[in-house]
Amino acid sequence: MEAQALQQLYYQMLRIRMVEEKIAELYPGQEIRCPVHLSTGEEAVAVGVCAGLSSEDYVLSNHRSHAHYLAKGGNLRAMFAELYGKVTGCSMGKGGSMHLVDLSAGFLGAVPVVANTIPLAVGAAFTSKQKNQERTIVVFLGEGATEEGAFHESMNFAALHSLPVIFVCENNLYSVYSPLNVRQSKARDNCVIARGYGMESFRDNGNNILAVLELAERAIQKARNGEGPTFVEFSTYRWREHCGPNYDNNLGYRAEHEFLEWKQRCPVISFEQRLRRDGLLSDAEICQIKERIGTEIEDAVAFAKSSPWPDENLLLAHIYAERRIDGVAT
Amino acid sequence: MTRQLKYVEAIREAINLCMEVDPNVYVIGEGVPDPKGIFGTTTGLQQKYGAERVLDMPLSEDGMTGMAIGSALTGLRPILTHQRVDFALLSMNQIVNNAAKWHYMFGGQTCVPLVIRMAIGMGWGQGAQHSQSLQAWFAHVPGLKVVMPVTPYDAKGLLISSIEDDNPVIFLEHRWLHNTFGDVPEGIYRVPLGQGRIARRGKDITIAATSYMVLESLRAAETLSEVGIEADVVDIRTLKPFDSAMIAESVQRTGRLLAVDADWKTGSFAGEIITSMVEMVWGSFKCPPRRITLPDSPTPTSAALSRYYYPRAVHIVSAVCEMMQIPKERVSLPHETFGIPLDVPDSSFTGPF
Ligand SMILES: Cc1ncc(C[n+]2csc(CCOP(=O)(O)OP(=O)(O)O)c2C)c(N)n1
Ligand SMILES: [Mg+2]
Numbered sequence: 046m047e048a049q050a051l052q053q054l055y056y057q058m059l060r061i062r063m064v065e066e067k068i069a070e071l072y073p074g075q076e077i078r079c080p081v082h083l084s085t086g087e088e089a090v091a092v093g094v095c096a097g098l099s100s101e102d103y104v105l106s107n108h109r110s111h112a113h114y115l116a117k118g119g120n121l122r123a124m125f126a127e128l129y130g131k132v133t134g135c136s137m138g139k140g141g142s143m144h145l146v147d148l149s150a151g152f153l154g155a156v157p158v159v160a161n162t163i164p165l166a167v168g169a170a171f172t173s174k175q176k177n178q179e180r181t182i183v184v185f186l187g188e189g190a191t192e193e194g195a196f197h198e199s200m201n202f203a204a205l206h207s208l209p210v211i212f213v214c215e216n217n218l219y220s221v222y223s224p225l226n227v228r229q230s231k232a233r234d235n236c237v238i239a240r241g242y243g244m245e246s247f248r249d250n251g252n253n254i255l256a257v258l259e260l261a262e263r264a265i266q267k268a269r270n271g272e273g274p275t276f277v278e279f280s281t282y283r284w285r286e287h288c289g290p291n292y293d294n295n296l297g298y299r300a301e302h303e304f305l306e307w308k309q310r311c312p313v314i315s316f317e318q319r320l321r322r323d324g325l326l327s328d329a330e331i332c333q334i335k336e337r338i339g340t341e342i343e344d345a346v347a348f349a350k351s352s353p354w355p356d357e358n359l360l361l362a363h364i365y366a367e368r369r370i371d372g373v374a375t
Numbered sequence: 376m377t378r379q380l381k382y383v384e385a386i387r388e389a390i391n392l393c394m395e396v397d398p399n400v401y402v403i404g405e406g407v408p409d410p411k412g413i414f415g416t417t418t419g420l421q422q423k424y425g426a427e428r429v430l431d432m433p434l435s436e437d438g439m440t441g442m443a444i445g446s447a448l449t450g451l452r453p454i455l456t457h458q459r460v461d462f463a464l465l466s467m468n469q470i471v472n473n474a475a476k477w478h479y480m481f482g483g484q485t486c487v488p489l490v491i492r493m494a495i496g497m498g499w500g501q502g503a504q505h506s507q508s509l510q511a512w513f514a515h516v517p518g519l520k521v522v523m524p525v526t527p528y529d530a531k532g533l534l535i536s537s538i539e540d541d542n543p544v545i546f547l548e549h550r551w552l553h554n555t556f557g558d559v560p561e562g563i564y565r566v567p568l569g570q571g572r573i574a575r576r577g578k579d580i581t582i583a584a585t586s587y588m589v590l591e592s593l594r595a596a597e598t599l600s601e602v603g604i605e606a607d608v609v610d611i612r613t614l615k616p617f618d619s620a621m622i623a624e625s626v627q628r629t630g631r632l633l634a635v636d637a638d639w640k641t642g643s644f645a646g647e648i649i650t651s652m653v654e655m656v657w658g659s660f661k662c663p664p665r666r667i668t669l670p671d672s673p674t675p676t677s678a679a680l681s682r683y684y685y686p687r688a689v690h691i692v693s694a695v696c697e698m699m700q701i702p703k704e705r706v707s708l709p710h711e712t713f714g715i716p717l718d719v720p721d722s723s724f725t726g727p728f
Contacts, residue, residue: 078678078718079500130500130677141500141676158461158504159434192433193465220434222409227431296410354679361672 046255048325052334054096054254055320058088058313060338061112064121067342068111068128069290076350077128079141082157084112086252086284089312090215091116093257094183097265102181103153103169105162109215109283110145110155113185118150121341125349133352137359160186160193163212167199170210170274181268182210188278189220191235192228197242200276204243207273211264212239214278215251221287222298239276251279252312282307380559382552383415385527386492389534390417390454392563394424397452400538401428403443404456404492413456414494414553440466440491444474444543447489452538460493460547461504474543475518486541490534495549495586497637497685498718500676507674508638510585513545514614514647520544520568521614523586527557529612532566540568549587551720569616573625577605580695581625583648584635585611588667588686592635595691602705604695614644622648623655630661631698635691640668662698667691681718 065083072081084091091112095104098117106113114124120135127134128142136144143157153169156162166184173180190196191214203210214235218225239246245267249256257279264275284304286293294301320326380388394400402417408431412418421429432439436457443453457463463470470491478486496506513521520542524530530548537544574589575596584592589610596606607625611618626632632652636645645666652664667686675684689708696703 079502079676080505130679132677134677138677138680139503139673139675141502143502143504144676156504157502158464161504189434192435194435194437195465221406222411223406223431227408228433298410355675355677357680357683360675360680360683361670364672 051320051325052330054092054258055313055316055326056334056338057092057096057116058254058316059334060341061088061091061115062313063335063338064115064342065111067346069285071346072290077142078130079128079143080288081128081142081290082109082288083285083290084109084283086307086311087215087217087281088112089254089257089316090213090251090279090281091185093254094185094211094213094261096258097262098151098181098183100149100151101178102183103151103166104183104185105153105166105169106145106155106185107159107162107187107190108143108155108157109187110185111142114145114147114152114155117147117152119145119147119152120150121345122348123147125345126352129349129352130354131349131352132355132359133348138355139359139363160190160195163190163193164195164199166210166212167203167208170203170208171206173209174206179269180209181265183213184210185213185215187220188214188216188218188225188235189228190214197238200239200242200244200274203274207271209268209271210274211261211268212274212276213261214276216278216280217283219283219287219299222296224299235278236276244274244276246276246278248278248280251281252307252310252315254312254316281312284308377558378561379556380527381415382527382530382548382555382557385531385557385559386416386534386548387418387420388559389531389538390420391423393535393538394420394428396563399450400452400454401430402454402456403430403432403439405432405434405462406458407431407456413458413492414550416492417456436462436465437469440469441473443489444469444477444487447487448477448485452488454490454492454538456492458494459505460495460509461507463491463493470519470543470545471516475516478542479518487543488541489543490537490546491543492546492548494553495547497549497551497587498681498720500678500718501674502676503673508547508586510547510614510636511638511642511644511647514617514644518543519615521547522568522612523547523549523614524612525552525574525586525589525610527555527559529566529572531559532564533568533612535563536565536568539565544568547586551587552590555590566612568613569618571612571618571621572610573607573621574610575606575608577607577629579604579606579629580631580633580698581607581609581622581629582633582635582691582695583609583611583622583625585614585644586637588635588637591686591688592691594688595695598688598692598706598708599695601707602701604699604701606695611644611648617647617651619651619655622652626652626656627659630659632660632664633691633694633698634664634666635686636666636668637686638668640666640671643668665694665698667694678718685717687717
């Protein structure tokens with residue numbers, strides 16, 4: 046891979062990290078008045094998967110969607126404005142953190158009811174196939190979402206019709222405060238389940254950006270070649286609390302040493318070290334990148350803060366679509 | 376001296392007492408044994424009763440509801456919990472097609488003693504998929520009982536009645552009530568399903584409200600009292616069975632009816648209240664009845680829009696003034712005067728959930 050492409054991966058991950066650290070810093074100010082689910086520690090999955098996609102390809106996501114949105118090219122200003130409930134937000138202030146969208150970037154939408162977007166991704170893939178759009182669809186889901194019936198029904202249909210969809214499971218071991226062992230049998234293996242439905246499946250370290258990239262590219266290539274759906278599972282770890290800006294190891298639902306071990310395997314730092322070691326990134330360049338991202342974030346936050354609120358009349362707007370073209374309301 | 380408990384403690388005590396006396400009662404739900412224990416309503420129960428009677432569950436609301444129904448048919452008494460009613464929507468088929476109808480469909484041979492607790496959210500940008508109420512949906516379905524307790528006393532007494540009931544009971548807890556305090560006696564006592572409660576006595580207007588809106592109605596009633604309007608505030612308590620007689624008696628005294636229900640207007644339970652009263656005591660009305668509901672729109676997240684979305688005491692005062700033909704200038708409107716944002720219950724709430 047070219048140095049520039051590698052630097053770009055680093056830049057994307059660092060940008061997501063810094064954006065979310067900013068959200069965590071701003072949240073106690075109570076101007077961001079919506080639940081936020083931060084992906085801190087999980088950036089490599091989003092970036093590695095989206096790196097192989099074009100803006101024509103669609104991504105759908107769940108409650109923890111900031112990283113997916115940004116990695117897919119979602120507009121940062123519009124995201125901050127949405128968190129601040131402003132009319133300039135990506136959903137005009139009607140959605141908040143849990144309902145991000147950027148159609149121009151191919152981010153079709155994210156909603157917080159677990160597993161809700163999995164069948165939607167299959168539907169988008171159905172369109173792609175029917176209309177020969179050669180569009181690949183990716184849906185990000187937590188390992189918790191694989192417990193929902195919709196996940197299984199979706200995989201079955203996707204395999205049945207050989208649809209160009211990739212199910213990307215971020216296995217961070219927890220659903221809120223519930224560890225895997227109270228939710229799934231030890232013997233269970235999602236990759237085996239996916240194969241049982243008739244699709245290929247792979248698993249790798251989700252904190253290693255290059256490993257993610259490699260698997261994702263393979264799945265994307267398959268989708269583009271009309272070879273059907275793929276299930277990929279990446280192990281990773283959420284650093285902060287399930288919902289909100291804080292750390293919550295004090296609650297006791299997970300061991301401090303487990304957290305520290307995962308923190309050691311930080312996807313951003315470990316990749317930074319690697320690039321440094323290989324002479325692909327200097328301290329001066331890192332400083333520059335951080336400065337550039339910092340400036341961009343300051344601009345986006347200032348934009349959000351200074352943007353106007355939605356008007357009262359927006360409350361009753363958009364309940365019904367007036368006119369539809371290709372399923373996208375105008 | 377009477378004992379004060381938080382709403383969540385009252386719920387926990389009800390579950391605890393029922394589990395103590397009946398080994399068939401068990402609790403299941405996402406996060407039930409976790410450190411936060413469903414907003415504090417289930418903390419400590421697993422330690423006391425073990426992991427077989429107090430358990431977490433996979434994110435499989437649909438299947439797990441069917442599982443709970445099956446266990447109820449065969450002798451257990453499950454309490455299934457959801458942290459939001461919105462998540463229970465995945466299980467509507469099981470609730471409506473199986474739980475509600477099983478007793479009827481098979482000529483009364485078996486029954487489904489199941490309690491489904493669901494929290495209702497509101498405010499703090501919870502948005503379209505985390506703040507629905509939907510009590511009207513559940514009340515619409517024959518075979519379901521629907522309970523919405525307001526006070527800690529009722530939360531405990533109604534939950535005990537619900538657990539002891541041989542039918543599926545939908546038990547809706549408003550998040551903004553969870554941290555309220557009230558008198559709660561020790562030990563087992565029951566508040567019967569199917570009885571409303573007069574929360575405040577007054578002669579001028581009947582305000583019939585559900586769930587958290589009872590508190591907003593009481594707040595409004597205080598303000599109205601300052602200008603000499605005395606509201607009779609009826610806490611519906613159980614939507615099904617519905618105590619229409621209590622409201623009818625009140626309307627016969629006051630001649631005016633305002634129904635307050637934080638659910639969408641079209642097809643709302645507020646509409647059901649008014650229709651019933653029109654049928655029962657039409658001759659008593661001194662002015663047309665009115666309702667205060669959510670507008671027919673999904674919940675927006677922006678705090679700016681929630682001002683126009685959630686009905687609060689200020690809206691109730693305003694509607695009563697119009698009905699009684701009192702100039703609004705004479706009344707100091709709650710909230711507006713204190714400048715509390717309308718997307719939180721009070722200034723202590725700082726998000727995120
Ligand atoms: C159907 C449904 N059930 C429960 C919830 C509450 N909830 C929100 S996120 C979440 C955890 C999901 O875990 P996972 O899919 O592993 O994603 P993670 O949060 O770990 O990224 C839960 C239970 C929900 N939003 N929707
Ligand atoms: Mg998870």
